[in-house]
Amino acid sequence: MPHPRTVVAGQLARDLVLRVDEMPAAGQSADADLRREMLGGKGANQAVALAQLGMSPALVAVCGTDRAGGELLDQARRDGVDVSRVVRRDGAPTGLIVEALDASGGWRYLQHLPPPMLLTEADVSRAADLIGTAEAVLVQLQQPPRAALAAARLGRDAGALVVLDGAPEPGPERDALLAAADVLRADAHEARSLTGCPDDDPDALLAAARRLMRSGPGLLALGVSGGNLFVWRDGHLLVPLTDEKTVDTTGAGDALTAALTAALLRGRPPEEAARYAVAAAGVTVRHPGGRPDLHESELRSRT
Numbered sequence: 582m583p584h585p586r587t588v589v590a591g592q593l594a595r596d597l598v599l600r601v602d603e604m605p606a607a608g609q610s611a612d613a614d615l616r617r618e619m620l621g622g623k624g625a626n627q628a629v630a631l632a633q634l635g636m637s638p639a640l641v642a643v644c645g646t647d648r649a650g651g652e653l654l655d656q657a658r659r660d661g662v663d664v665s666r667v668v669r670r671d672g673a674p675t676g677l678i679v680e681a682l683d684a685s686g687g688w689r690y691l692q693h694l695p696p697p698m699l700l701t702e703a704d705v706s707r708a709a710d711l712i713g714t715a716e717a718v719l720v721q722l723q724q725p726p727r728a729a730l731a732a733a734r735l736g737r738d739a740g741a742l743v744v745l746d747g748a749p750e751p752g753p754e755r756d757a758l759l760a761a762a763d764v765l766r767a768d769a770h771e772a773r774s775l776t777g778c779p780d781d782d783p784d785a786l787l788a789a790a791r792r793l794m795r796s797g798p799g800l801l802a803l804g805v806s807g808g809n810l811f812v813w814r815d816g817h818l819l820v821p822l823t824d825e826k827t828v829d830t831t832g833a834g835d836a837l838t839a840a841l842t843a844a845l846l847r848g849r850p851p852e853e854a855a856r857y858a859v860a861a862a863g864v865t866v867r868h869p870g871g872r873p874d875l876h877e878s879e880l881r882s883r884t
Contacts, residue, residue, distance in 0.1 A: 584637040585846045588712050590700060590732040591624025591721030591746070593642035593657075593667060594676030594692075595649050598829075598870040602684045619872045620656040621678055623721050623746065626832050630839035630861070630873040632661035634880075636846070639663035639715075641708045641732065643698050645675040666708040673697040682869055686827050700728040705735065715741045717842050722747030726754040733761040742845060745798070746838050748775040759796035764845070766838045769804035781806040783819055790817075800851060802841060802858065809837070809862075811855040818855050823863030823883070832871025833862040839873070840880065856884040 600615035620629070624642045631638040640662050644650035646669050653675065657664045673695040681689045705712075705728050712718055718736030720729050722745055729745075734757075736743040744764040748771035749755040759765070769780040776789035783805055790801045790812040801812045808821040840861035844854035860883040861875055868874065 584635055585716045585843075586714055587631050587636045587638045587717045587719065587842065587846075588641060588708070588715040588736070589624050589628045589631070589638060589719045589721075590641040590705060590729070591627065591719070591724060592622035592676065592694065593620075593625045593640065593644050593653060594622035594678050594694065594698075595619075595653060596621025596678050596680065596870060596872070598680045598682060600682045600684075600869055604681065604683055604687075604689070615869060617870050619870060620653050620660070621871055622676060623723060623835055625653070625657060625662070626835040626871050626873060627719055627746070627839045628657070628662045629660045630836050630875055631843060633873060633875040634840060634843040634877055636843055637663075639666060639711055641666045641700065641705060641711070643668045643670055643700055643704060645669065645673055645698065646671050647674050649677075650675040663711075666711050668704050668707075670697050680831060680870065682829055686829055688829060688831060700724045702727050702731045704728065705731040709735055712736055712741070713739045715739060717742040717744060717846055719744045719746060719838065719842060722749055722758070726750055726752060726758070730754045730758050730761070733758055737761045742842065744838065744842050746834075747771055756796065759793070759798060762798040764800045764802070764841065765798040766802040766834070766841065767804060768834050769806070772803040772805070776803070780804060783810055786810055787812060787817055800845075802837070802855070804834075809855070809859055811851060813851045816851065818852055820855050820859045823860060825863045825867050827866045829869045830866050832873060833865045835871060836865040836873045836875060837862040840875065853884065860884050
C-alpha cells in the first residue's frame with residue numbers, strides 16, 4: 582500500500598539548541614553543557630514527523646542559497662522529505678532559531694527569520710501540481726496570510742485534508758482560511774487568541790470551539806491548561822498531558838499536529854487520533870530541541 586502523500590507549507594530553518602544550568606543575567610555569561618544543531622523550523626519538524634510515521638511528505642518552504650540552506654536540504658532528503666518545491670532565495674541567509682534551554686525546561690528563543698525566508702503566494706503557486714496530489718495539506722499560519730490561504734485553497738480544491746496550525750490573524754484572509762480548513766490545531770496561547778477564553782476553563786473553551794466550527798473546521802485541537810481539548814461535530818475529548826519527564830516542550834505541538842494528521846489519514850476515529858497525537862507530543866518533550874523522534878510502535882503502545 583503506498584504511503585499517504587502529505588504536503589507541509591511552513592518554515593524551514595537551522596535550529597541551534599544550547600542548554601545551560603541557569604540563564605545568565607545581563608552582562609554575564611554561562612557555559613552550555615549541551616549543543617545541538619539540526620534541521621528545524623515548524624514546517625520541517627512536521628514533515629520529518631510525518632516521514633517517521635510512515636507518510637510520504639513534501640515540504641513547501643524557503644531557504645537561502647547559502648551553505649546552511651544546502652545542508653538543511655540534504656538532511657531533509659535523508660529524513661525522507663521531498664524538498665523539490667523548497668525555494669532557494671538570494672538576498673538573505675537561511676533562517677536561524679537559537680534556543681537557550683535551562684535545566685528546568687524553560688526556554689528562550691532568539692530567531693532570525695528575515696522576510697525573504699517566508700513563503701509568498703507565488704512560491705505556493707509553483708507547488709500547485711504537488712499540492713494537487715496530496716491527501717493532506719498542513720499549513721502553518723505563522724507564514725504570511727495570503728501564502729497560507731493559497732496553500733489551504735489548493736488543498737481544498739484537491740480534496741485533501743486541510744490542517745491549519747496556529748490562529749488566523751484578524752484580517753481579510755481569516756474567514757477564508759477557516760472555511761478552507763478541516764482541522765485546526767492551536768496551542769494554549771493561540772487558543773486564547775482565537776476564542777477569547779482562558780485556557781483553564783475547558784467549558785468556556787468548548788462552547789467557543791463549537792461556535793468556531795460554524796466557520797468551517799470539523800475538528801479542533803486546542804491547548805488547555807494541563808492538556809488538549811479535541812472537539813468534533815458530534816463529540817469532544819479532553820486529553821491530559823502524558824506523565825513523561827519534560828526536558829523541552831519545543832516541537833511538541835509539531836509532533837502533535839503531524840501525528841493527528843497521520844492518524845486521521847489512516848481512518849482512525851477522532852478519539853483514537855486525539856490520544857495518538859498527544860502521545861506523540863509526550864514523546865517529543867523527552868529530549869532537547871524540536872526535532873521529532875517518533876516510532877509508530879511506541880505511539881501505538883501508548884494509546
